[in-house]
Amino acid sequence: MAKNIKPRKDDYAQWYLDVIKAASLADYSPVRGCMVIKPDGYAVWEAIQRELDTRFKATGHVNAYFPLLIPQSFLTKEAEHIDGFAMECAIVTHSKLEKQADGTLKPASPLDEPLIIRPTSETIIGHMYAQWIQSYRDLPVLINQWCNVMRWEMRTRLFLRTAEFLWQEGHTAHETEAEAIEETLRMLDVYADFAENVLALPVIKGKKTDSEKFPGAVTTYCIEALMQDGKALQAGTSHHLGQNFAKAFDIKFLGRDQKQQLVHTTSWGVSTRLIGATIMAHSDDEGLVLPPRVAPTVCAIVPIYKTDEEKQQVLDFIQKLLAQLVPTANNSLESATQKQSVASLQFNTHTNQKIVVDLRDARPGDKQYHWEQKGVPFRIEVGPRDVQQGVFVLKHRLDRAKETVNLADVASPAWLNSRLDAMHHALFDRAKNFRESSTRQADSYDEMKKILTEQGGFVSVWFEPDRTAEAKIKDETKATVRCIPMEQSGDGTSEGVCIYSGKPTKTRVVFAQAY
């Protein structure tokens, strides 16, 4: 058992932090609530970016970059938007520092208008769109940006909620409401597809109730995932903004009917929180488990030997193995062997995923723990006994199973790729089974309360969304409506009794306690 990681059942929050620490994903910064994303964590983010960016481009979007700083006055233009974000904005008020007599620095030269550090970019992008869009021929505008944003959160948690975080925000403008809604739902599908097919994270697609929607949105759609402690995590959102921001920023165009019209806008985003979701959904008491499609290292090879002769035999054997797995790369292990370092070989040039050979002067057991805690999907062990028999030992991170494989059976990278695929599906199935066994139906408010306090997880109920009722329920159970699932049970026309009001309703929602 991992000696540096607290088991999930003892302290889930501590387990989460231990896993991040053991896998070297992130570190604290000197600034409250901000984190340093270390190379191993950032590589996961790069994989997420790569996969999402491909999907954004495939759906017709282009990338651009808007400034970090936004005039304070912009935030006042959309009423709900102010209420939603004003409380958590960091503000730039001065343009320089002056040295004091005692050597300390003091802000000087105050700005005429304070600038806020973007908590999200609807306002500044709306401002620019107003200048760029003149005619229906200019539409749609389909822009995404990858950037950082800052929200001065009260309480932070690595990856799940940090004061500064990395994300992408798509902002589109359309001629008609129907197109905007179509775009909103298209991107929701992109997110769901990405979460399930890349992160192996099963998600529920749904709509937020009015009380949970984005400040300034007409409708907010989301994907919701379930973590291993039975709490929900919002993993991505897609907003139909209607004409709210068009009105606020005067984004008008001359329509086909020769009249001035307001555009219909959308915005959608996912953040580095996805890394937190991935950690919480898949990892175990031994440490990180990474979905194979975002794992920076897909396989770690650990040689085992006593004598120099054995070492040579084992390394020769590994060379043969690598020749099959990494045919395009220069497989020489010479320099890594000499330096007693970790040799890193390009396994997949598209995804930039590596195979490593751990040639450090350390004991095999240490190396096994090292790569296991980093969540590497597969480890290969090659010792003198294996070389004699022409085999090696393959260790699966998912279930920690061992498998003896003939070198002769490894003819190409496809051998490993098929295993990575199988692991992806097994990981997804495991998470999905967990979610399904943690999703319960309740027919009354009392039953829901009982489930929430005794078991957690998702609770599916008939419920008529209502601000006051939702506030009361949150107060009493800590649970909120995570979403109104897109897939309503039955044919969508069935009807039940709202567990709170007792009135008939056609809406089934999912309640859960959330991060």
Add this chain to the structure above:
RNA sequence: CGGAGUGUAGCGUAGCAAGGUCAGCGCGCUUGCUUUGGAAGCAAGAGGCCGUUGGUUCGAAUCCAACCACUCCGACCA
């Protein structure tokens, strides 16, 4: 921001209630030898103004104050 807790080397900690040979220990790290199939053994080393700033005192890791950061519970949120 309210409540509770924590802060001593990269990590984990002893010492603190009775200020003074009090800066220790384990892991990790470095070097050497023996080892090497899931966290090895022996030996020799390196590493800390005890979170920060003030105060009390002849003397502060220890007492007092303020501040900072982190963890947990609330409120807020991707």
